[in-house]
Amino acid sequence: MHVLITGAAGMIGRKLTEQLITDRELMSQPVEKLTLLDVVAPARPAGFSDHVKTRAADLAEPGVAEKAISERPEVIFHLAGVVSGEAELDFDKGYRVNLDGGRALLEAIRNAGDGYKPRVVFSSSMAVYGAPFPNAIPDDFNLTPLTSYGTQKAIIELMLADYTRRGILEGVGIRLPSIVVRPGKPNKAASGFFSGIIREPLAGMEALLPVAESVVHTHASPRSAVGFLIHGAELPREQIEPHINLTMPGVCCTVGEQIEALRRVAGDKVASRIRREPDPLVVRIVDGWPQRLAGERATALGFTVERTFDEIIRVHIDEDLGGKFVN
DSSP, X not given: OEEEEETTTSHHHHHHHHHXXXXXXXXXXXXXXXXXXXXXXXXXXXXXXXXXEEEEOOTTSTTHHHHHTTTOOSEEEEOOOOOHHHHHHOHHHHIIIIIIIHHHHHHHHHHHOTTOOOEEEEEEEGGGOOSSOOSSBOTTOOOOOSSHXXXXXXXXXXXXXXXXXXXXXXXXXXXXXXXXXXXXXXXXXXXXXXXXXXXXXXXXXXXXXXXXXXXXXXXXXXXXXHHHHHHHHHSOHHHHOSOOEEEOOOEEEEHHHHHHHHHHHHOHHHHTTEEEOOOHHHHHHHHTSOSOBOOHHHHHTTOOOOSSHHHHHHHHHHHHSTTOOOO
């Protein structure tokens, strides 16, 4: 099995790479080769170095996608993308990376010939939905995104479904809820504060909260996100076609409930490091996102997630902080 991961230097890409190396198999076949692609060179993982190719390149540049698939990877995880806040602030960059790069990859597969038909797992987003919302988003809810990022994700979802329908590839789109707690430094994602109000206080630093505590959202841990992607790759195609884009389950809670979970897990002193500072742009973007995801079809297909936000915090402490935090 040869696996290609685009966006491999990102947080989910790194964790996915680590899990594949740990498992050493995918779709009941041994993983013998990994190709890791991103705009910055992904780190070469330990213990698998003789079977890994890393490359710094932009999928939207001519010839990059063709070279990326030249060795015919059987499974492609397409994670490369510009995050929500950045895509909203930089219109051209968002469309170039999220749309042009994705289309270049799909077209490279279409033009490869010789019966090449990989499984393509695409990391989509709950941002493909737009208000007005029902109490919980059902699987058949219309895609009416209210941000450029959501629009770009929705376009690639539609293309993935069409290329699958035409027999060019076997696609599955994984609509992720907000993934928290993200380790490392903050990025430009509008949803970044969902992680920041947990990550920074646990590290002994102040965190800014740009929205009201009444904001409701749906979350999953990075561990669950990796599990979603791997399970999506391994699902038999007859179970998911013709509706190949799936909304994942998650833990639904208010920001205030997130903070109370932090207080339960880490104590009052840690929770007190959160400072309220409204940001109109973030408020506007988040107001256009769905709050609750039903995820009934994905659950029936075996996708699993944490049951409480307390569990999500503990995953971060255990996996990213070595089991310790700053009191």
